Amino acid sequence: MQVEDVQSLAREIAARMAPDALLDAEDVAAILKCTAKYVTSQYAITPGFPGAIRLTGPGDRRSKPRWKRSDIMAWIDSHQGGRSKRGGRPRNAD
Structure with missing residues (x-):
């Protein structure tokens, strides 16, 4: 691997790790x-x-969807509790 290739790869990794980075579907899928x-x-x-x-x-073409890294990470954090221990549908509080 050439030094330029390593530097380019390092820049790309750093850009994707920034909180305000825009991630494509492949990046989100990897996470x-x-x-x-x-x-x-x-x-x-x-x-x-x-x-x-x-x-x-260019030409008023819309890009593929992108998501802010910080939004994706916040969404993941909000779902870390996972399922309830009992499972099933919630019961009424009557």
Whole structure:
């Protein structure tokens, strides 16, 4: 590997680790340990999942969806409790 390749890779890694970095579906999938298709078809439509950012490029073409790293990490933190210990549907508090 050339020095330029290593430096380029280091810049790319640093950019993706910044809290305000914009992550694509592949980056989010790597964090969530799933596929990019699952991110866009399942997680992205889940209520409470961070909204995607779509930038306008040349010729008014919209980019693929991107998410702020800090929003994704906050969403993950909010779901760390996981399922309740008992499972099943919640009971009425009557």
